[in-house]
Amino acid sequence: xxxxxxxxxxxEWANWVGMLCCMSVSVxxxxxxxxxxxxxxxxxxxxEFLTAMPVPAGETGGGIANALVGSFLVVMVxxxxxxxxxxxxxxxxxxxxxxxxGRTVRFLAEVLTGVPxxxxxxxxxxxxxxxxxxxxxxxxxxxxxxxxxxIILITAQEALRLVPDSLREASLALGIPKWRxxxxxxxxxxxxxxxxxxxxxxxxxxxxxxxxxxxxFGNSFWNVNLTKxxxxxxxxxYTYATGPYDDWHQKAWAASFVLLVVVLLTSVLTRAxxxxxxxx
Amino acid sequence: xxxxxxxxxxxxxRELEAPVATAIEALGSDxxxxxxxxxxxxxxxxxxxxxxxxxxxxxxxxxALIGPSGCGKSTFIRCLxxxxxxxxxxxxxxxxxxxxxxxxxxGVDPVDVRRRVGMVFQKPNPFPNxxxxxxVIAGFRLNGVRDRKTLxxxxxxxxRGAALWDEVKDNLQKxxxxxxxxxxxxxxxxxxxxxxxxxxxxxxxxxxxDPIATAKIxxxxxxxxxxxxxxxxxxxxxxxxxxSDFTAFFYLGELVExxxxxxxxxxxxxxQTEDYxxxxxx
Numbered sequence: 046x047x048x049x050x051x052x053x054x055x056x057e058w059a060n061w062v063g064m065l066c067c068m069s070v071s072v073x074x075x076x077x078x079x080x081x082x083x084x085x086x087x088x089x090x091x092x093e094f095l096t097a098m099p100v101p102a103g104e105t106g107g108g109i110a111n112a113l114v115g116s117f118l119v120v121m122v123x124x125x126x127x128x129x130x131x132x133x134x135x136x137x138x139x140x141x142x143x144x145x146x147g148r149t150v151r152f153l154a155e156v157l158t159g160v161p162x163x164x165x166x167x168x169x170x171x172x173x174x175x176x177x178x179x180x181x182x183x184x185x186x187x188x189x190x191x192x193x194x195x196i197i198l199i200t201a202q203e204a205l206r207l208v209p210d211s212l213r214e215a216s217l218a219l220g221i222p223k224w225r226x227x228x229x230x231x232x233x234x235x236x237x238x239x240x241x242x243x244x245x246x247x248x249x250x251x252x253x254x255x256x257x258x259x260x261x262f263g264n265s266f267w268n269v270n271l272t273k274x275x276x277x278x279x280x281x282x283y284t285y286a287t288g289p290y291d292d293w294h295q296k297a298w299a300a301s302f303v304l305l306v307v308v309l310l311t312s313v314l315t316r317a318x319x320x321x322x323x324x325x
Numbered sequence: 326x327x328x329x330x331x332x333x334x335x336x337x338x339r340e341l342e343a344p345v346a347t348a349i350e351a352l353g354s355d356x357x358x359x360x361x362x363x364x365x366x367x368x369x370x371x372x373x374x375x376x377x378x379x380x381x382x383x384x385x386x387x388x389a390l391i392g393p394s395g396c397g398k399s400t401f402i403r404c405l406x407x408x409x410x411x412x413x414x415x416x417x418x419x420x421x422x423x424x425x426x427x428x429x430x431x432g433v434d435p436v437d438v439r440r441r442v443g444m445v446f447q448k449p450n451p452f453p454n455x456x457x458x459x460x461v462i463a464g465f466r467l468n469g470v471r472d473r474k475t476l477x478x479x480x481x482x483x484x485r486g487a488a489l490w491d492e493v494k495d496n497l498q499k500x501x502x503x504x505x506x507x508x509x510x511x512x513x514x515x516x517x518x519x520x521x522x523x524x525x526x527x528x529x530x531x532x533x534x535d536p537i538a539t540a541k542i543x544x545x546x547x548x549x550x551x552x553x554x555x556x557x558x559x560x561x562x563x564x565x566x567x568x569s570d571f572t573a574f575f576y577l578g579e580l581v582e583x584x585x586x587x588x589x590x591x592x593x594x595x596x597q598t599e600d601y602x603x604x605x606x607x
Contacts, residue, residue, distance in 0.1 A: 211450040218408060219464035219520055220440025233454040
């Protein structure tokens with residue numbers, strides 16, 4: 046074995062070690078975040094924390110029930126707006142490509158995913174809060190919908206693009222009109238990828254605090270009225286984490302843990318559901 | 326056969342004499358003509374893929390389209406039910422008459438055309454989201470028919486028609502994608518038959534199948550022509566000779582020769598036809 050060859054072996058090895066280090070660092074931070082939240086948050090979680098209302102500052106005990114319900118409500122209303130719009134737009138640009146501006150729309154959607162969420166919040170503030178005269182759960186949903194639409198649009202278009210043209214042709218050749226071909230063949234065939242994209246968008250929205258600051262605004266009391274300010278979990282975390290009380294910091298960790306678990310559960314359950322569906 | 330040989334380039338530039346009009350007239354005088362194609366030209370952008378083709382397709386006969394790759398036969402068959410319209414930039418000139426009605430006339434809905442002129446594709450393409458049963462009645466169901474009894478009858482009749490009933494009757498709820506390739510293709514034929522088309526177009530229906538599955542489909546074609554007029558594109562000349570009553574030879578977008586299969590294969594009139602069927606090119 047000559048020296049040159051040994052040197053090349055060494056370079057090969059050094060590269061491998063370098064990449065291993067990079068991988069370890071990224072995994073380390075992921076595990077660290079999960080572990081830190083777990084250690085600080087999990088101990089505080091009990092049934093009361095999940096089901097009780099918040100108590101006034103300084104008192105111990107109490108929970109985040111209103112924020113959990115608020116998050117659920119705001120995200121649900123946002124999904125009701127974002128899913129039809131995002132999927133509808135994806136259908137339009139993918140199934141009717143002759144209109145040409147599909148690529149432009151797609152590009153805009155990609156840009157939109159990069160817009161800071163605080164800017165999205167400001168926009169929703171100008172669009173809904175100012176004209177309607179006050180903060181509201183609905184304005185929060187609008188802000189979330191702005192975040193969700195481009196994600197849904199991009200994932201849905203990818204999903205539709207993967208449906209083979211031969212299936213569209215098979216359907217059209219049976220004398221099935223185009224819209225029924227889309228509803229009866231294209232969407233069902235791509236449904237898994239569509240659902241995955243929707244869940245991705247929902248998970249993303251669930252964790253966003255910034256767009257809620259001047260829209261949903263937060264609320265220490267119980268509220269399910271869409272026209273009134275509402276508490277959401279990320280907003281509550283923000284408030285508690287920046288507050289002066291140790292007990293609040295504890296609660297912020299616990300709420301973070303709850304949020305992580307909810308997001309994780311959503312993805313895991315979706316995956317399980319999709320896998321179950323494939324075993325026909 | 327002449328001993329002289331010539332290159333492909335000569336073929337391209339050679340004048341194609343005597344349009345096939347005479348052959349068509351001979352056929353056209355018979356009133357058993359289901360479809361009549363009149364001076365059909367197809368363009369993809371500026372490229373002309375089919376050049377002024379005229380042809381008559383006879384009722385309850387099998388018409389085979391043969392020719393080398395890229396000769397326009399697939400493009401041509403896709404014009405017979407307006408499927409080529411799905412290709413961006415495709416444009417058609419000329420007429421395609423089905424029972425004397427111009428399929429390209431104003432106010433004719435391509436959806437209606439495709440209901441009357443069914444199609445089976447190169448690769449079996451059952452709907453993967455549907456069971457065998459749902460695949461067969463897809464044309465019905467997606468068109469809004471819901472009556473269970475009617476649908477059950479259609480399922481059995483179509484699957485029997487496609488010679489698939491005995492193989493799948495106990496498993497109608499199985500996914501269509503779980504069948505073998507040959508079964509899938511027969512399922513696609515059943516699906517096309519279910520909507521009762523007048524004409525069935527088959528675009529190289531056996532090219533993705535093994536010889537046994539191919540033999541089954543060929544046998545099926547023989548039976549099917551009792552109830553439906555068939556046009557089949559094939560790369561396989563033996564197949565054309567076996568299954569068809571009439572054969573059309575396409576070359577470079579033109580219809581070189583068209584006539585009864587027996588005659589075209591034993592005594593072709595044109596040099597190009599002879600060279601192709603004897604395997605000199607293509």
